[in-house]
Amino acid sequence: MKVLIDLAKCSGHARCYDKDPELFQIDDMAYALRAEFEVPQGAEEAARKASAACPERAIRLE
Numbered sequence: 020m021k022v023l024i025d026l027a028k029c030s031g032h033a034r035c036y037d038k039d040p041e042l043f044q045i046d047d048m049a050y051a052l053r054a055e056f057e058v059p060q061g062a063e064e065a066a067r068k069a070s071a072a073c074p075e076r077a078i079r080l081e
């Protein structure tokens with residue numbers, strides 16, 4: 020599974036970070052840092068929850 024974050028849509032809500040701070044890295048202003056990364060085994064559920072929690076719908080799973 021892969022996470023794709025549209026950084027242009029990200030508004031710094033940091034709800035993704037709340038779901039999994041290791042997977043979803045944010046900067047000092049709480050904006051997502053990484054646009055694309057693989058989800059390690061065992062973190063798929065956190066990735067799904069983060070995607071659903073983003074108010075900007077910026078997180079897509081592939």
Ligand code: F3S
Pocket residue numbers: 024028029030031032033034035036045049050051072073074075076077078
């Ligand atoms: Fe950005 Fe959505 Fe996360 S707005 S910081 S990708 S919850």
